[in-house]
Amino acid sequence: MVLDNLQSSIEWYHKAIQVHDRVGMCLELARDFFSHGEMLERKGVQNEAEKYFNKALVTFRDFGAAWDIHQIEEAMKGF
Secondary structure, three states: OHHHHHHHHHHHHHHHHHHHHHHOOHHHHHHHHHHHHHHHHHHOOHHHHHHHHHHHHHHHHHHOOHHHHHHHHHHHHHO
């Protein structure tokens, strides 16, 4: 059951990332990257989580989204 939910979540994030990238919803795309990174971190896949956190950071910085950047920096302290 947990693996099914995890796989469903992964599939959802991949679809959301593709759609938000395609239609230019960059702020939502950055939030997708961050949320997906959090899920991967909980799963124990640190290197993949860090990759998605970094993608989110780059995108949030383009918007000057200070609070979102702060949240990511806090989440990455353990890396």
